[in-house]
Amino acid sequence: MVRRTLQTVQLLPAAFLIFSAAIFNCDFCWAQTNTPSPELPNRKQNNRPGQSSAAPENTEDSRAGAAPVKYSYEFSQPEFYVRHIIIEHDANGRGKITFERLNEETSVVEPIGLSPSALSRLTELWHALRFLESEENYQADKQFPHLGTMRIAMAQGTRKRTAEFNWSNNASASALVTEYRRVADQAIFVFDISVARENQPLNAPKLMEYLESALKRNWMSDPQQLIPLLKEISTDDHLPLIARNHALRLLKKLEK
Numbered sequence: 001m002v003r004r005t006l007q008t009v010q011l012l013p014a015a016f017l018i019f020s021a022a023i024f025n026c027d028f029c030w031a032q033t034n035t036p037s038p039e040l041p042n043r044k045q046n047n048r049p050g051q052s053s054a055a056p057e058n059t060e061d062s063r064a065g066a067a068p069v070k071y072s073y074e075f076s077q078p079e080f081y082v083r084h085i086i087i088e089h090d091a092n093g094r095g096k097i098t099f100e101r102l103n104e105e106t107s108v109v110e111p112i113g114l115s116p117s118a119l120s121r122l123t124e125l126w127h128a129l130r131f132l133e134s135e136e137n138y139q140a141d142k143q144f145p146h147l148g149t150m151r152i153a154m155a156q157g158t159r160k161r162t163a164e165f166n167w168s169n170n171a172s173a174s175a176l177v178t179e180y181r182r183v184a185d186q187a188i189f190v191f192d193i194s195v196a197r198e199n200q201p202l203n204a205p206k207l208m209e210y211l212e213s214a215l216k217r218n219w220m221s222d223p224q225q226l227i228p229l230l231k232e233i234s235t236d237d238h239l240p241l242i243a244r245n246h247a248l249r250l251l252k253k254l255e256k
Contacts, residue, residue, distance in 0.1 A: 077148030
């Protein structure tokens, strides 16, 4: 009897240790389960003093800045031989030209593709004007209505603006309409020579004379863009020999 009692007494501390370990393990598991996991650190941001780390809001202006840009130029003088011109194009220089001649009721609409050099000059001038942000009046104090009225316009998303003048002292505005007039002159020549090659070959010599004069006066937007056309004209048996030879002479000048 005494021996059994001693064994029982000896077993009690061991049982107590096992029971305490079980309680400790349960408490440890409960703590791991209910302890919130640490948040992962944010990506490193090199913010300068005074700068907010918050992402920019997607405002209407930012959406408009990402929208495609449309440009247009319009010229109107009812008494001129080419009395009305409209050029419309996108940021890649793709668009169309519409023009009307005196005593003709039908407008001519032709696709245009601005050369990289011409598009670069136009884009730089638009940027110099800061056209959509500006409210400047480009009309000079002195009026020259007999020279015709010019309108330039730009649209991007919800932002649109049109400016009208017949003479401007703003160098960028003046250069811009001059560039567009060169685009128009070149496009109209290409259309006229195409008509001559198809239906009016006897008009080709006069058109070649006009082209030579226009090249000397810097009236063409990009003369290099005309090289493939001149090569075709020089070998077109449908045209008079004088026109073909004239095209060859102009080719030699442009390819120097």
